[in-house]
Amino acid sequence: MLAELLAKLGVSEDECKLYALLLESGPIQAGKLASRAGVARSTLYGILNKLCERRLVNQSLKDGVKVFAAQDPATILLLFQQQIDSLKSARENYRQILPTMLARDSASLSTPRFQIFEGGDGLKNVLQDMLLYSDIETAALWPIKTMVSTLTPQFFRYLNKERIRNRLHTRAIWPADQVLDTKDHPYLGTGPEFHREIKIAPVKMQFSMGYWIYADKVAFLSSKQESFGFIIQSEELVDLQKSQFEILWALSKPLSANNSDTENFLEELGHDF
Numbered sequence: 537m538l539a540e541l542l543a544k545l546g547v548s549e550d551e552c553k554l555y556a557l558l559l560e561s562g563p564i565q566a567g568k569l570a571s572r573a574g575v576a577r578s579t580l581y582g583i584l585n586k587l588c589e590r591r592l593v594n595q596s597l598k599d600g601v602k603v604f605a606a607q608d609p610a611t612i613l614l615l616f617q618q619q620i621d622s623l624k625s626a627r628e629n630y631r632q633i634l635p636t637m638l639a640r641d642s643a644s645l646s647t648p649r650f651q652i653f654e655g656g657d658g659l660k661n662v663l664q665d666m667l668l669y670s671d672i673e674t675a676a677l678w679p680i681k682t683m684v685s686t687l688t689p690q691f692f693r694y695l696n697k698e699r700i701r702n703r704l705h706t707r708a709i710w711p712a713d714q715v716l717d718t719k720d721h722p723y724l725g726t727g728p729e730f731h732r733e734i735k736i737a738p739v740k741m742q743f744s745m746g747y748w749i750y751a752d753k754v755a756f757l758s759s760k761q762e763s764f765g766f767i768i769q770s771e772e773l774v775d776l777q778k779s780q781f782e783i784l785w786a787l788s789k790p791l792s793a794n795n796s797d798t799e800n801f802l803e804e805l806g807h808d809f
Contacts, residue, residue, distance in 0.1 A: 538556060539552040539553075539715075540611070541612075542555070544610075545615055545616065545619065546590075546621075547560065547672065548586075549594070550583055550588070551583055551586055551587055551590075551592075554569075554580075554583050554584070554587065555571070555587055555591075555592050555593065555595075555606055557569070557572060557573055558593060558604060558605060558606035559606045561607065562601045562605065563596075563598075563604070563605040564603065564604060564605070565601055565602065565603055565604075565605060566580060566581065566602055568793050569604060572674075573633070573781060577627075580807055583666060583678070584604055590615070591607060591615070592606065592607050592611065592612070592613060592615075593605065593606055593607060594607060598680070601744070606726060625645050631670070634668070634670075643765070646788065649768065649769045649770065650766065650767070650768055651766060651767045652764065652765070652766040653764065653765045653766065653767075654763060654764045655763055656686070656687065656760075656763065658763075658764070658765065659686060659687055659757055659758075659763065659764075659765045659789050660687055660691055662755050662756075662757055662765035662766070662767060663687075663695055663748070663755065663757070664695075665753070665755065665767055666699070666704065666748065666750045666755065667695075667698050667702060667704075669702065669704065669750060670702040670704065671701055671702075671703050671704075672704060672705075672709075672750060672751055673705050674704050674705065674706045674708060674749060674750040675706070675707045675746060675747055675748070675749045675777075675778065675781045675785075676707070676708045676709070676746060676747065676748040676749070676800060677708075677709050677737075677743070677747050677784065678708045678709065678710055678746045678748070678782060679710070679711055679714050679715075679743055679744050679745070679746050679779075680708075680710050680714050680715075680716055680724070681714035681715075681716055682714060682744050682746075682760075683746060683757065684716065684721065685760065686757075686759055686760040686763070689721060689723075692721070692723055692724075693723045693801075696723040696724070696730075697723070697804070697805060699731065700729075700730060700731055700805060703731060703739045704731060704750070705731040705732070706731060706732045706786065707732075707733045707734075707735070707781075708732065708733070708734045709734075709736070709737050709781070709788050710734060710735070710736055710737065710791070711741060711743060711803050712735075712736050712737060712738070712739045712741075712742075713742060715736065715791070717797075718793050718795070718798055719794075719797040720796040721753075722797055722798040722799075722800060722801040723798075723801050724798075725793065725795050725797075725798030725801065726791060726794075726795065727795060728795075729802055729808050730798070730802075733790075734790070734791040734793070735785060735788035735789060735790055735791060736788055736789050736790075736791055737784060737787075737788050738787055741784075742762075744758075744759040745757065745758050745759065747777060749774055749777050749778060749781065752769055752770070752771050753767055753768065753769045753770075753774070753776055754767070754768050754770070754773050754774055754777050755767045756768075
């Protein structure tokens with residue numbers, strides 16, 4: 537477990553083993569540490585130097601002899617936080633230049649007007665394409681229970697966090713037989729903070745395939761049974777789907793939801809990177 541976690545910080549398996557050994561031994565001289573670790577002293581010093589650079593190990597002098605000790609394990613939390621802050625800063629800087637990149641001529645980006653995806657990961661890629669955008673209105677005819685079952689609650693938790701951060705306001709229509717309880721799925725809240733409105737389609741209208749309209753694209757997703765999806769980039773298709781959606785929106789009824797079930801999810805947005 538420790539090795540897997542430290543690997544996220546770029547710590548090698550050998551470095552992790554030595555750090556764990558230092559945690560057990562307490563402050564120790566290099567010679568004794570090499571003996572316990574079963575490595576040559578030349579190799580040991582290379583690993584120790586890397587651990588010192590990562591601030592996981594410190595060295596001191598005792599009677600003129602170098603002594604090495606593991607830093608407090610709480611230091612690792614600080615290192616994770618620093619990496620998170622660095623990535624957040626990089627993400628925000630990239631978000632600033634993204635509109636310019638998206639505004640380039642589509643031919644220069646070699647983006648096809650029709651993209652098809654298959655399998656679970658492919659379906660997730662369909663929806664993640666929407667996260668390239670921000671501050672836009674979107675609309676979805678969405679069989680939510682089918683989609684959550686197909687793509688997992690964990691993915692929809694992630695998707696909704698990113699959608700909210702990107703301020704993608706969504707109007708969604710769910711089939712009457714697919715309503716999910718926000719107590720079990722708190723990421724499905726409604727209202728301004730969620731940038732989402734939800735309505736329930738007329739009872740006789742049932743569907744297991746859905747579509748999501750955003751920017752100049754429409755993304756279609758099937759159920760797990762057929763497991764495929766596709767994105768079409770077409771202003772004419774967007775206009776057609778929007779017209780159909782608006783008719784259904786007018787015929788549908790607002791979802792009655794208890795947003796007290798979703799408060800913890802909103803709090804997570806303030807803590808997550």
